[in-house]
Amino acid sequence: MNQEPSTDGAALRRYHDPDYEPLCATLADVRANIDRLDRQIVPLLAERGRYVKDAARFKRDAFQVSAPQRQQEVIDKVLALASEHGAYPEVIEACYRAMIAGFIAREQQDFAGMSAIEEKQT
Numbered sequence: 001m002n003q004e005p006s007t008d009g010a011a012l013r014r015y016h017d018p019d020y021e022p023l024c025a026t027l028a029d030v031r032a033n034i035d036r037l038d039r040q041i042v043p044l045l046a047e048r049g050r051y052v053k054d055a056a057r058f059k060r061d062a063f064q065v066s067a068p069q070r071q072q073e074v075i076d077k078v079l080a081l082a083s084e085h086g087a088y089p090e091v092i093e094a095c096y097r098a099m100i101a102g103f104i105a106r107e108q109q110d111f112a113g114m115s116a117i118e119e120k121q122t
């Protein structure tokens, strides 16, 4: 029978690593911290999305909206940050690839609803 874990009981397992320092006494405490971080992460993603929207103003076509070279730069940059902060690199890469795909889909929609500004002749 599948059952969700108890949130208020004591730990049921331990890590073999003798240096592992537990963070929380209960799963409820773990989840309260995850919820606290999610409340910080989502507003940051909303702000990131507003900058992605603004980026569309500077582009000529769908290829420029996609900007694959910049995408790779972002992945490389966040993998370096992951290493600096001890984050799981495969999780960070998967999150960012999914996130950028979502942002580009939105940016393509935004782009389609814009009109070009006539360029001044010099």
Ligand SMILES: C=C(O[C@@H]1C=C(C(=O)O)C=C[C@H]1O)C(=O)O
Binding pocket: 051, 052, 055, 064, 065, 066, 067, 068, 070, 071, 074, 099, 100, 103, 104, 107
């Ligand atoms: C925001 C941009 O547009 C797109 C979105 C990106 C992102 O979410 O980081 C990166 C490159 C582009 O695919 C940009 O060109 O900088």
